[in-house]
Amino acid sequence: MTLLSRYLWATAGLSGFVVVWWLATVMTDLPAYLLPSPGAALAEIWEPSYNWGTHIWATTQEIFGGYVLAVVIGVGLAVLFSWLPALNAALMPLLVVLNMVPKVAMAPLFIVWLGFGIVPNMVIAFTICFFPILLTTYRGLLEVEPDLINLVKSLKANRWQIFLKIQLPGSLPYLFSGMKVAAVLAVAGAIVGEFIASQKGLGYFLLAQQNALNTSAMMMALAFITLIGVALYGLVLGLEYLVVTRKGIGK
Amino acid sequence: MTRPFVRLVGVTKTYHAGAQEFLAVRDVTLDVEEGELVSIVGPSGCGKSTVLSILAELQAASGGTVEIGTPDSPFTPGRDVGMVFQKALLLKWRTIIDNVMLPAEILGLPRRASRERARDLLEMVGLSKFADAYPQQLSGGMQQRASIARALVHDPKLILMDEPFGALDALTRERMNLELLRIWRESSKTILFVTHGIQEAVFLGSKVAVMTAGPARMAAQFEIDLPEPRTLDVKTTEKFGNYTREIYHLLGMH
Known part of the structure; x- marks a missing residue:
């Protein structure tokens, strides 16, 4: 095709x-309060009292902030774990257990610790999407042909050279598969955070409109959330195309 | 008589797993002259790959003597080793020429000169048209040619080949054997060629070292006196048949 x-x-x-x-x-x-038409939902964009801009901006910050944090910390930890097996042995089981805790259930705790606002929701988005990135990247870093390591070791390559020339580029397809999963999760995390406690953001807006049975505005809010998610996903796909697909590195 | 380039005397390798000790290989005694192509043949588990990894300093021998280099032609570990494995092990994200460049990069050799050399080597292995292609676009045989070029790019004195053609189909394998002999003559490298294939070992080597499994050791050596330069016709001669028969018998296969 x-x-x-x-x-x-x-x-x-x-x-x-x-x-x-x-x-x-x-x-x-x-009735329209159950299923408004697409046109009715779209028309809500022009309602100035909804402050779409503020809500969209808040949610975008939470999603992208939490996501970028998860990529940075997830990849960083994966690299450390691949260098220091003892650290991996000590922390990986703990992280697996922590990952079992439903992130949604941790949200009230974050709000106690971090207060209301964008930061706790960013942290919830981070906790929900950090683990898949850590796991896939770690696996990618370890998934190297033993003979390839032998080949470069026969040339007396140092650890840094092995990492930069072999392991890191080899792990990129894995990293991106984790990043794609995480992009979807980051959106969910940010919205859940807003559900629990916030004064702005599309999740907050959704709940507020639910009380008024304003279904068409809720539909529009969902559409905006989806757009933000699609934009993030698209950025990840674009980046993947640039550094992986274009060079023909499939898994 | 001049000193051989590689001299192994009574080399032994043992592994420790807990309190237990496993013998990987013993009695490895072998002389390889500079510029010679020597085959090591034997079944799986005979320790032939262990011999190569000791020569590449990937592991240390547990006993015996390992000497590489002569006063006239000193040997620098790392700098003077080129390796080829059964898998081509090309990096998927690098073009063929950038793959060939890898050893030069790791050793920190001058970039421009190495690149020129990489181009010459790709020409020699018949891949000059594919310099900017990615490995996935090449057939198995072509990928293995590229990996041979990679083993030569830093101009090492010793090439270690660990069943390099084992994954190729029979016809490609024979073609690669001829290619290797040509590359060997043109580059005049010292080559140690490890293989499962008795015919391949006899066809390529000026000497064949036979290793047996259980216990893993070097059992015998044959000087192969066949007309040079070798062509596939050699394989149908009586002499070639005699060598292979002797080795089959030595390995208990008859």
């Missing part, structure tokens, strides 16, 4: 979804 026809099909799928949604509102008697 050519690239163009793939885009065409994708566009057809997305527009088909909106059309089915619209048909459902036209052909049934569902």
Whole structure:
């Protein structure tokens, strides 16, 4: 399938979804507070009292902040673990156990510690998406052909050379598979945080509109959350294309 | 008589696993003249790869003597070793020429000169058109040629090959044998060639060292007196048949 026809099909799928949604509102008697039409949801953009800009900006900061933090700390720890097996042996079981704790359940604690605002939600997004990045990157760093290590060791390569020339580039496909999973989780984490305690953000906005049964505004908020998530995912895909796919490094 | 470039005398390797001791290989005694291509043949578990890794200083011998280099041609560990393995082990994210450059980078050799040398070597192994391709775009045989070029880029004195053609199909393997002989003549390197293939060992080597498993040791050596430069026709001669038969018998396969 050519690239163009793939885009065409994708566009057809997305527009088909909106059309089915619209048909459902036209052909049934569902009241608007249950299922508003796409047009009604879209029209909410122009409602100035909703302060879309503030909410979108808050949620974007939480998602991207938590995500970048997770990538930096996840990759950093993975590198340390690959260098220091003792550190890995000591901390990995602990991290696995901590990862079992539902991040949602930790949210109230973060709010006690960090107060209201963007930071605790960023931290929740971070905790929820950090682990997959750590695990996949660590695995990628270790997944090196033993004979390849022998080859460079026969040249008396030092550890730093082995890391920079062999391990790190070899781990990139793994890192990106973790980053893609994490991108989805980061969105969920930020919204959950906003549900629990916040004064702004799209999650906060969703709850506020729920009380007013303002379904069309809730739909629009969902659409914005999705857009932020898609933007993050798209950035990761673009980066992956630049450093992995373009060079033909599949797993 | 001049000193051999590689001299192994009674080399032994043992591993310790807890209180237990495992013998990896023993009685390895072998002389390799400078510029000679010597084959080491034997079944799995005979310790032939261990011999190579001792020569590459990837592990130390537990006993015996290992001497590489002569006063006229001194040997620097690391600098003077080129290795080829059964897998080509090319880095997927590097082009062929950048893969060939890897040893030069690790050793910190002058970049421009090494790159020129890499180009010459790719020409020699018949890959000059693929310098800027990625490994995935090449066949198994071509990838192995590239890995041979990589083993030569830093102009090492000793090339260690560990079953380099073991993963290739039979016809490609024979073609690569001829290629290797040509590369060997053109580069005049000292080559140690480890293989499972008795015919391959006899065809390539001016000397064949035979190793046996259980216990892993070097059992015998044969000077191979076949016409040079060798062509595939040699394989149908009576002399070639005699050498291979003797080795089969030595390995208890008859």
